[in-house]
Amino acid sequence: xxxxxxxxxxxxxxxxxxxxxxxxxxxxxxxxxxxxxxxxxxxxxxxxxxxxxxxxxxxxxxxxxxxxxxxxxxxxxxxxxxxxxxxxxxxxxxxxxxxxxxxxxxxxxxxxxxxxxxxxxxxxxxxxxxxxxxxxxxxxxxxxxxxxxxxxxxxxxxxxxxxxxxxxxxxxxxxxxxxxxxxxxxxxxxxxxxxxxxxxxxxxxxxxxxxxxxxxxxxxxxxxxxxxxxxxxxxxxxxxxxxxxxxxxxxxxxxxxxxxxxxxxxxxxxxxxxxxxxxxxx
Numbered sequence: 525x526x527x528x529x530x531x532x533x534x535x536x537x538x539x540x541x542x543x544x545x546x547x548x549x550x551x552x553x554x555x556x557x558x559x560x561x562x563x564x565x566x567x568x569x570x571x572x573x574x575x576x577x578x579x580x581x582x583x584x585x586x587x588x589x590x591x592x593x594x595x596x597x598x599x600x601x602x603x604x605x606x607x608x609x610x611x612x613x614x615x616x617x618x619x620x621x622x623x624x625x626x627x628x629x630x631x632x633x634x635x636x637x638x639x640x641x642x643x644x645x646x647x648x649x650x651x652x653x654x655x656x657x658x659x660x661x662x663x664x665x666x667x668x669x670x671x672x673x674x675x676x677x678x679x680x681x682x683x684x685x686x687x688x689x690x691x692x693x694x695x696x697x698x699x700x701x702x703x704x705x706x707x708x709x710x711x712x713x714x715x716x717x718x719x720x721x722x723x724x725x726x727x728x729x730x731x732x733x734x735x736x737x738x739x740x741x742x743x744x745x746x747x748x749x750x751x752x753x754x755x756x757x758x759x760x761x762x763x764x765x766x767x768x769x770x771x772x773x774x775x776x777x778x779x780x781x782x783x784x785x786x787x788x789x790x791x792x793x794x795x796x797x798x799x800x801x802x803x804x805x806x
Contacts, residue, residue: 526779526781526782526783526784526804526805527782527783527784528784528785528786528801528804528805529733529736529737529783529784529785529786530786530787530797530801531726531729531730531733531785531786531787531788532729533722533725533726533729533787533788534743534786534787534788534792534794534797535788535792535793535794535797536790536791536792536793536794537720537722537723537790537791538722539600539624539625539626539627539720539722539790540564540600540624540790540791542622543563543564543597543599543600543622543624544563544564544569544573544793546597546620546622547559547563547573547578547597547620547622548573548576550595550597550620551573551576551577551578555593555594555595555618556577556579556592556593556594556595557577557578557579557594557595557596557597557620558578558579558580558581558587558594558595558596558597559578559579559580559581559596559597559599560581560582560583560584560596560597560598560599560603560607561580561581561582561599561653562580562599563597563599563600563622564599564600564748564791565744565745565747565748565749565751565789565791566744566745566748566789566791566792566793566796567745567769568769568770568793568796569791569792569793569796572793578597584596584607584610584611590614590616590617591616592616593616593618594616594617594618595617595618595619595620596611596617596618596619596620597620597622598619598620598621598622598623599622599623599653600622600623600624600627600791601623601624601627601652601653601654601657602623602624602627602628602631602653602654602657602658603623603653603657604656604657604660605631605635605657605660605661606660624692624720626692626718626720627654627657627658627692629718630658630689630690630692630716630718631657631658631661632661633687633689633716633718634646634658634661634662634687634689635661635662635663637687637714638661638662638663638666638668639663641666641685642666642685642686642687642714643666643667643668643682643683643685643686643687644662644666644667644668644669644686644687644689645668645669645671645680645686645687645688645689645706645713646658646659646668646669646670646671646688646689646690646691647670647671647672647688647689647690647691647694647698647699647702648670648672648690648691648694649670649672649691649749650670650672652691652749654691654692654693654749655670655691658689658691667682669681669682671702673698674698674701674702674705677702677705677706677709684710684711684712684713685712686710686713686714687713687714687715687716688702688703688706688713688714688715688716689716689718690716690717690718690719691718691719691749692718692719692720692723693719693720693723693749693750693753693790694719694749694753695727695753695756695757696719696724696727697727699719703715720750720790722790723750723753723790726750726754726787726789726790727753727754727757729787730742730754730757730758730785730787731757731758731760731761733758733785733787734757734758734760734761734762734765734785735761735762736783736785737762737781737783737784737785738764738781738782738783738784739762739764739765739766739777739779739781739783739784739785740758740762740764740765740766740784740785740786740787741766741768741784741785741786741787741800741804742754742755742758742765742766742767742768742787742788742789743768743769743786743787743788743789743792743796743797743800744767744768744769744788744789744791744792745769745789745791745792746767746769748789748791748792750789750790750791751767751788751789751791751792752767754787754789755767758785758787762785764781768800770796770799770800771799771800771803774800774803774804779804784804786800786801786804
């Protein structure tokens with residue numbers, strides 16, 4: 525019989541749980557609910573909310589002229605500052621702000637310090653929605669750069685008047701390496717720890733699990749940054765690591781192992797984790 529070790533950090537993180545709960549309450553009250561883009565990076569949870577009545581749009585232009593009251597959900601990654609302000613000024617739109625508190629904090633730091641003239645270095649993926657929103661909080665005239673690895677540090681061309689922040693879902697180990705390099709190069713740089721503590725706990729837990737199992741299953745959306753980070757971390761300690769989006773993905777891999785480790789990304793619902801674990805047991 526297989527031994528399945530399930531991480532205690534499976535399911536939603538607190539920020540995602542807060543957002544999903546708020547959306548469910550709006551839908552249960554029969555309000556007309558829209559979201560700008562996917563509020564989290566998990567297609568199956570998005571489908572569940574759509575089945576409840578939520579409508580996902582890629583651009584507010586899709587709403588056309590709004591002549592009725594609607595609820596508009598701001599995704600957990602946040603949206604651009606000017607767009608947010610424009611939406612707040614529309615009397616027919618009730619904003620349900622699902623932005624993760626950690627993301628909000630990073631936006632605040634970037635906004636406050638760029639107003640004081642500090643240049644900004646961001647460790648993150650420039651194509652990720654969180655980073656696209658974050659750079660919009662940087663004051664005009666302030667220089668900034670988004671780097672995705674320590675190798676890209678050489679592309680920084682500002683002086684020491686700078687701050688360093690990170691995308692909330694980036695690997696902590698790599699961020700610490702970037703911090704050490706920049707601190708040795710720029711003595712007056714201001715460093716902010718903006719990586720989500722809950723994702724760090726998942727990283728540490730999957731490291732322990734990966735060392736003592738035959739195969740690791742990371743459950744989450746393929747476009748989820750924190751899920752892919754867990755895959756990256758697990759592969760440092762185990763050669764058999766698979767990203768699983770749903771139970772059908774289990775058919776593509778060899779599960780004839782005695783010990784199976786399971787963890788999920790922070791945007792993966794617990795009902796999906798349980799469904800996949802039940803298929804493994806079966």
